[in-house]
Amino acid sequence: MSISETWRTFNYLCAAVVLATTVLIFFTMPETAYQRDIDETEERTTSDKSEKLSDVSQVERVEVPNTPPKKSFTQRMAFNRSSLTHESIWKIAFRxxxxxxxxxxxxxxxxxxxxxxxxxxxxxxxxxxxxxxxxxxxxxxxxxxxxxxxxxxxxxxxxxxxxxxxxxxxxxxxxxxxxxxxxxxxxxxxxxxxxxxxxxxxxxxxxxxxxxxxxxxxxxxxxxxxxxxxxxxxxxxxxxxxxxxxxxxxxxxxxxxxxxxxxxxxxxxxxxxxxxxxxxxxxxxxxxxxxxxxxxxxxxxxxxxxxxxxxxxxxxxxxxxxxxxxxx
The missing domain is CATH 1.20.1250.20 (MFS general substrate transporter like domains)
Structure with a gap:
């Protein structure tokens, strides 16, 4: 391309590739973050907060009464306005x-x-x-x-x-x-x-x-x-x-x-x-x-x-x- 084309052609090509990649990402990489309710978490780890705990993190298992159904493609593409965490946005930004x-x-x-x-x-x-x-x-x-x-x-x-x-x-x-x-x-x-x-x-x-x-x-x-x-x-x-x-x-x-x-x-x-x-x-x-x-x-x-x-x-x-x- 550098032999027969100008630098403008190269930039046009890059812009087209970026646009195509952006569209591909939008439709093939949906948001996977999940709103966790601690009372309904199947299993979660607790950090060793004292020297008395063993080296291996303890695992707590509780029953999950209602497993949410899998979202359809249309639902995954929708904008989610609900919060994904109870944490403050300022704490997340500061972390x-x-x-x-x-x-x-x-x-x-x-x-x-x-x-x-x-x-x-x-x-x-x-x-x-x-x-x-x-x-x-x-x-x-x-x-x-x-x-x-x-x-x-x-x-x-x-x-x-x-x-x-x-x-x-x-x-x-x-x-x-x-x-x-x-x-x-x-x-x-x-x-x-x-x-x-x-x-x-x-x-x-x-x-x-x-x-x-x-x-x-x-x-x-x-x-x-x-x-x-x-x-x-x-x-x-x-x-x-x-x-x-x-x-x-x-x-x-x-x-x-x-x-x-x-x-x-x-x-x-x-x-x-x-x-x-x-x-x-x-x-x-x-x-x-x-x-x-x-x-x-x-x-x-x-x-x-x-x-x-x-x-x-x-x-x-x-x-x-x-x-x-x-x-x-």
Whole structure:
């Protein structure tokens, strides 16, 4: 397209794709939030509020007298004006602020951002690097990203299955009791390979190796983003104390967008211009390794950290009401 069309055509195409995706989402992704009545909840978890309780969350089971019927497609498409929780809207809006102070969530936000940020960095610098060092035309630079598509296709089948296998194996060894930290050993692959993708790309461009070397860095980065997903489940060492809620994922995504991805894409080109590809990407590789290596202390002391931080006064202001708790 870059050969025969103008930049306007590309933007028209993007607008059409976004519009089609928006319509598809509207009709295929209905609201699934459910108004919970605590007296009619089939089973819910209660957090360990004192040291006397066992490590395993207690499960309360009560009879459900009336199960609501499944909504029709028309009903699911309708706008729901009823409140989905008894919590104050101000408390819900305030909750992401103290949640980011929890060490597991803060680490998850940064590590989550590293995976996305690395790909943003590669995309920000690729046009200049491949055109100046390897003499690629615009369409050839576009072909570089075929490696990312191949990486995604190879990584997707193993993505969730690998971390599930790691967690399930640890759960079996723990007598069937699952802890959030049991997924963290899967990060060990990303801890080595993400810095490796940066080094392949940065050093390959710096030393003007064959163009396949930096392209392998792009391939490895995208394969890892599918193979070792650091989002949600993997980044959930905070879950037992605070429950699963939209705000936690808002913190992860919003923090990644505001602080990690923006800063990386905004400052990477001046950084490369000052320190060169070897210096800049070498520093990024070291930083990503150091951050991702924090999975080790979180794996060892994660439960103690969760229990201690759950009692912080500022975090207590963000505790979930029971009608928002969905358990493990």
């Amino acid at each position: 992401p602020l103290p949640i980011i102070l929890l060490p597991p969530v803060l680490w998850s936000t940064v590590s989550f951002g590293i995976g996305i940020g690395i790909f943003v960095i590669l995309g920000t610098t690729a046009a200049t690097a491949f055109s100046e060092v390897y003499g690629f035309a615009v369409w050839q630079v576009g072909c570089v990203w075929i490696s990312s598509i191949v990486g995604n296709l190879l990584g997707i089948p193993l993505g969730g299955y690998f971390s599930d296998w790691v967690a399930n194996r640890a759960t079996a060894k723990n007598g069937g009791v699952r802890e959030p930290e049991m997924r963290l050993p899967a990060v060990s692959i990303a801890m080595v390979a993400y810095p490796g993708s940066l080094l392949l790309y940065g050093l390959g461009v710096h030393f003007k190796t064959h163009w396949i070397v930096p392209i392998l860095g792009v391939f490895l980065c995208k394969k890892l983003s599918s193979l070792c997903v650091l989002e949600e489940e993997l980044a959930d060492p905070a879950n037992n104390s605070l429950g699963r809620d939209f705000q936690k994922f808002s913190v992860l995504t919003g923090g990644r967008l505001a602080f990690i991805t923006f800063l990386m894409s905004f400052y990477v080109n001046p950084w490369v211009a000052r320190d060169g590809y070897a210096g800049a990407f070498g520093a990024m590789a070291g930083f990503s390794f150091a951050i991702l290596a924090f999975w080790i202390p979180l794996y060892i002391w994660g439960k103690q950290i969760r229990r201690a931080t759950f009692k912080w006064r500022v975090v207590q202001m963000a505790h979930w009401d029971a009608d928002r708790e969905t358990g493990e």
